[in-house]
Amino acid sequence: MFTLDQARSFVAVAEELHFGRAAERLNMTQPPLSRQIQKLERTVGVELLERDNRRVALTAAGQAFLQDARRLVIAAERAPDNARRIAAGQLGELRIGFTAASGFSLLGPMLGEISAQMPQVHVDLSEMVTSEQVVALLDGDLDLGLARPPFDETLFESALLFSEGLVVAVPSDHPLAQLNRSLTFEDLRDEPLIMHSPTKARYFYDLVVRMIDIEHKNVRHTVSQILTMIALVAAGRGIAFVPESAKLLGVSGVSYLRLPEVREDPVQLHAIWSRTSKNPALERLVSIVRGSLHDNDAE
Incomplete structure (x- = not known):
């Protein structure tokens, strides 16, 4: 196996096409540089350079080898800095899970911050x-989730990102949208409902039936x-209880009505992550999120 020094020497000669200039660039004398190239060619098993007293040129094999040798040298030069940056959370990967509702409210600003x-x-x-998300976090397939409660606080750390209101979505031409007074639960008693799935949308289902x-x-x-x-509301199939951020979807033909009988901002979204995570990028993101929450509280 050839060495990194041999690869670096070959790149210098291949780019300069002159042993003297390559040796000067590498801060070494010409004889040891020539020996490095000879050892490299013996290891690779083919001639990489054509040389005589007047010129140096790359063989076809040398042209092909140069591309890989350059990548190897560049990777080796970047590796220590990359390791330091990964340890500082400046480089790496973040795998984020999100609910559909968070996708049109909080996800965009969070990605902008990242x-x-x-x-x-x-x-x-x-x-x-x-x-x-909970399963993926426990299996190590996610670093951070944008999720709804409840979740096991012994397994996950969390930060409440925001709370918002629960509103009633009705067709814009529905009589409820034309009321000149506050909406009440009694007004909804005989209305056809579009409900959340008790299994796939359990958070919203439980929230609605509880309130x-x-x-x-x-x-x-x-x-x-x-x-x-x-x-479905826009199509006149019924009314629905949705988070206030649903307005951001911009679906025409739908009005959003508040229920004064519903306490203010009951819908919560949390960032959750495993207490055992070792991802430095996650640690940095969590510090950014917490700092942002602190700034918002201070305003």
Whole structure:
């Protein structure tokens, strides 16, 4: 196996096409440089350079070998700095899971913050419901989840990212959208409902049935994604209880009505991560998130 010094020597000669200039570039004399090239050619088993007293030229094999030798030398030069930057969380990978609803509210600003403060960290995104995120975090397939409670606080550290209101989505031409007074639970009693799946959207299902006396005979459709609910509302299939950030979807033909009987901002989104994670990039992201939350509290 050839050495890194031999590869570095070959690159210098191949680029200079002159042993004297290559030796000067490498801060060495010409005889040991010639020996390095000879050893390299013996190891590789082919002639890489054609040389005589007047000229040095690359053989076809030398041209091919030069590309790989350059990559090897560059990688070797970058390796110590990369290791230091990875240890500092400046380089590496972050695998982030997110719920569909967080995708149109918080995810964009978070990715912008990562790009600004950790520009050389690669981000891999996976859309998952909270239960899937929990499994992936425990299996080591995710570094951070944007998830809904509850989750096991003995296994995960967390930070509450934000809370928002729960609103009623109704077709824009629905009589409820034309009321000249506050909406009440009684107004909804006989309305066809588009409900959250009790298995795939358990957080929202539990939240709604805990706060509102649902008439299950009125449930027309059961779905798992907020966007699907809003599309069905726009199509006149019923009304739905959705987080206030659903307005950001910009679906036409839908009005969003607050329920004064619902306490303010009951919908929560948390960042969660494994207590045993060793990813330096995650540690840096968590410090950024916590710093951002602290700044928001101070305002």
